[in-house]
Amino acid sequence: MRNRLGQKVVSQEVKGPEKSFLLVLSKSLQKGEVLSEEDIRLKQITHQKYSGYFTKASDVVGRTLKKTLSVDQVLLSRHLEIDWDIRKGQKLIIQSIVGPVTIENSGVARVDAQIGELIKAENEQSGKIVEGIVVSRKKLRVLTK
Secondary structure: OEOOOOOEOEOOOOOOOOEEEEEEEOOOEOOOOEOOHHHEEEEEEEOOOOOOEOOOHHHOOOOEEOOOEOOOOEOEHHHEOOOOOEOOOOEEEEEEEEOOEEEEEEEEEOOOEOOOOEEEEEEOOOOOEEEEEEEEOOEEEEOOO
């Protein structure tokens, strides 16, 4: 499941005698550090309530910490920077489709965005600002009139 910012999270409570395996830190880490496989491990957790926790290493490896966390702390979505599909200033392909004709130009994103979001980008050739939908990590499809 993904939240509105596109982060993969599990939003259910762990309660009562129920036990679940959640990702925790294997060592203390500072704000701004990037998570690696060695920094995390699965730990069986009992009698706790958590929302936005992770159960798969692939969902967090490579992500950046928003705050300093200590060893054995359960890793939650609020502890991590948003994993944007498009970053402000990133070069991307601006695609315009009119009937059977497809035109592609290079451009630069004006804001951070997720796939499916409506954003503005600057066409590098013309310098004009265009608006479109992010369709992949490197492509923006222009809204035609």
